[in-house]
Amino acid sequence: MHYAVAYRQASQVALLKGLLHVYLAASEQAAKKARPKPWLFRGDLAHPVLFRENLLTLRDVVDSRFYRPDLWKLLDPVVSVESEWVRLECFSSDGGVYARVDLSPDTFHEGEMGSPGTTNVDFGPEFAGRLSTLRPGKGSAFEVGEDSVTLHTASGSSVERKVTLPERWVRGFLQVQAIQRAARPRFVLEKQQIRQFIASLPARAPSDGPLWVTGSGTVTPYHPGAGATAVAINGVHRLRLLRRLAAQAGRLYLWSVDDEAPSFWVADLGAARVTLGISSRIDHGFSGDGEALRSSRNPLDPELVGRAREIAVSGGRFSVPDLARRLEASEADAGQLVDLLSQQGLLGYDLPEATFYPRHLPYVEQGFKLQEREKNSNRLVESESAELSSREATATGERLAGWVKGDHATYRVRLDLGMGGEIREGSCTCPWILQHGLKRGPCKHLLALRTAAGIKASEDCISEAAGDGV
Numbered sequence: 001m002h003y004a005v006a007y008r009q010a011s012q013v014a015l016l017k018g019l020l021h022v023y024l025a026a027s028e029q030a031a032k033k034a035r036p037k038p039w040l041f042r043g044d045l046a047h048p049v050l051f052r053e054n055l056l057t058l059r060d061v062v063d064s065r066f067y068r069p070d071l072w073k074l075l076d077p078v079v080s081v082e083s084e085w086v087r088l089e090c091f092s093s094d095g096g097v098y099a100r101v102d103l104s105p106d107t108f109h110e111g112e113m114g115s116p117g118t119t120n121v122d123f124g125p126e127f128a129g130r131l132s133t134l135r136p137g138k139g140s141a142f143e144v145g146e147d148s149v150t151l152h153t154a155s156g157s158s159v160e161r162k163v164t165l166p167e168r169w170v171r172g173f174l175q176v177q178a179i180q181r182a183a184r185p186r187f188v189l190e191k192q193q194i195r196q197f198i199a200s201l202p203a204r205a206p207s208d209g210p211l212w213v214t215g216s217g218t219v220t221p222y223h224p225g226a227g228a229t230a231v232a233i234n235g236v237h238r239l240r241l242l243r244r245l246a247a248q249a250g251r252l253y254l255w256s257v258d259d260e261a262p263s264f265w266v267a268d269l270g271a272a273r274v275t276l277g278i279s280s281r282i283d284h285g286f287s288g289d290g291e292a293l294r295s296s297r298n299p300l301d302p303e304l305v306g307r308a309r310e311i312a313v314s315g316g317r318f319s320v321p322d323l324a325r326r327l328e329a330s331e332a333d334a335g336q337l338v339d340l341l342s343q344q345g346l347l348g349y350d351l352p353e354a355t356f357y358p359r360h361l362p363y364v365e366q367g368f369k370l371q372e373r374e375k376n377s378n379r380l381v382e383s384e385s386a387e388l389s390s391r392e393a394t395a396t397g398e399r400l401a402g403w404v405k406g407d408h409a410t411y412r413v414r415l416d417l418g419m420g421g422e423i424r425e426g427s428c429t430c431p432w433i434l435q436h437g438l439k440r441g442p443c444k445h446l447l448a449l450r451t452a453a454g455i456k457a458s459e460d461c462i463s464e465a466a467g468d469g470v
Contacts, residue, residue, distance in 0.1 A: 040119070041086055041144040043111030047271050048134040051142070053244045054101045054272055055088065055131055059123050060241050061099040062090045066205075066282045084113065086144065087348065087359075091172055095285025097238055098176050098277035102350075106271035108142070118360045121149050121160040130158035170361060171287040171371075174342045175441075176277055177349040178292035179262050181320075181335075183255040187215035187229050191250055194267075198246045202237045205282055210234045210260050232259035235282040242267060242276055249274075255351060261439045262289070266352055275351060280439050290373055290441020294423040295339045304329060308337040312346045317355040332420015377447035380404060386413075386445075386452035396424065400453050404445040406430060413449045423450065 045051050086107075089100035105111055130151050134140055141152040147162040189197055197217035212220050213236060215229030224230050231254065242249075242265065249267040256263040260280060267274040279286055307327055311318065318326070324334035338356055341347045345361030380386055385405040392399050400415040409430075416425040423442050427433060432443040 039114045039143060039145045040117045041111065041113055041142075043086075043108030043142055045107070045134070045140045045142060046109045047107055048138065048140050049136060050248060050269060050272055051103070051107060051140075052131050052134040053248065054103070054269070054274060055123070056128065057241065057244050057274065058088055058090055058099055058101055059128050059131075060244070061092050061097055061276075062123070063093070064097065064238075064241065065093040066096060066235065066238055067094040067285075084111070085357075086111075086142075087357075089173075089348075091169055091286065094282075095168065095172055095287050096235070096279040096282055097241065098172065098275075098286055099241070100275045102273040102275075104271050104273070117146060119144065119146060119149070119162050122163045123160060127151060127158045127160050130156070168285075168287040170343075170345060172285065173345075173348070173361070174292050174339065175286050175289045177342050177347070178295070178339060179257060179286075179289065180255070180264060180277075180349055180351045181354075182257050182291060182294075183262075183264060183351070184257070186231050186254045186256055188254075189215075189217045189252040193217035194249050194252045195246050197252070198240065198243050201240050203240070205235050205237055211236045213254070231256055231263065233263055233278070234260055234280060235278055238278045238282070239265060239276065242274070245269065245274060253352070258439065262286070264351055273352075280436075284440065290371060292339050292343075293371065293373060293441045293447060294438075295336050298333065298336065298421055300333065300336065300340070304333070305337065305340065308334075308341060309344075309346065312341045312356075312358060313360070315358055317350070317353070317357050319355050322355075330420055332418065332422060335420070335422065373441070373444045373447060377444040377451060380406070380444060380448040381451045386448040388449065388453050391453065397421075400449055402449045402452070404428075404448050406445060411445050413445050415446060415449055415453075417450065421450070421454070 084105045086103040087100060088103075089098070091098055130153055133153055133155060138154045139152075140154070143150040143152070148159055150157055150159045193216060197213075197219070200217075200219050202211075202219070206221065208221070210232040212223055212230045212232050214220070214224050218224075219236065223232075242252075245267050248269050250270060251268040253266040253268070254263060255266065262277060262280050264275055264277040267276070277286070279289070304327060308323065311323065311326060320331055320334045320338060323329075323337065324331045327334065327337075329337075338347060342349070342356075346358065347356045348359035349356055386402060387404070388400060388402040390399075390401045394416065397416065397418040397420075400413075400417065402413050404411050404413050411429045413429075414427045415423060418424050423438075423446065426438060426442055426446045428443050428445045430443050430445055432440075433446070
């Protein structure tokens, strides 16, 4: 039998001050086990009630399932510590609701930062019960470790340990960030409007389509008329998850891409901020959307990727234009890089600030992990099923048109691309686009025509170069 042991350093014998000293090396594994895990944050709670309602809201989200409620549930928020902020985020068990709590330094008395990092834990019944005991004037503290979170109260402590992060959550984080980057502010509800709005939300989804939410917080089945500020929302009843925060929210901001598209609701709570995102429909999870597929897929210089990665892991916030300037690259490449780094679990996105922050998810993928739509689009290109019929320059990029032979029919495809190859607008006669438009990302036929156009462009360049040389 062979037994292998690794050592941190060699054993040695040294003569010091006339005495013979013998140093025996400890095994690497034993040394690792002896070292405690580093902590990320410790702080006494300055606003225990606010903290309680924020975290119980997160638990409400992960404990909810609006689509197929008969299936399993997940209870594992991701906790990040960045600069002076502590962030906790999660998805509902059906993947159609995203929530994040941002705790500012004002949430704590003398909060103490350790090392930046991320963990993901299971907020079980014991932890939730301990949260429910938080009251003003009673000492309490919150601690984030590399593999646990701990809540200390006057009656005792509760510890939750690290659990495995579902891979679909990583896909969901990437899509949420890509959708948020495309979202625009629609309106703001003030304190009194927030209470009335949440109180007026239906208990379940209507059976006859979306409801309209107006700029005054009214919920109606009809468009309020020309000139009125209103957004059509599917599954608006999911916003009842904000009911714990209705009394404490000073303002509620709505961001969305379009009507009947994913929307993000940002509640300003003073010392904290809560973002609740709901998908375009209750039967659509964020992980299945493809907004990030709009981003260009140009070949990236490995040296450029390495420099971007160093910026991401070194800490600090940056926007896409900031990253482009620091790398001396185009904004199209910077947009592709933030998608790549988000896919690798290195970045989170702050919607109100329009900046990325470091978030080291315990899941790292080297390069883009292709979604099924990308794999299928590549298959169509390889089988020469995509035919480019026209190509013209526009003020913002170029416009493509062509035909793509799919699995069941041949589809007419049109694309408007930005300067960096990102998809700005597009249409296809396939059932996916006819049903969703681009609200759930481009179809495989749109992606195939873009890729085929890139290959055609390369061939044209080769042909022209050969002609010039003849």
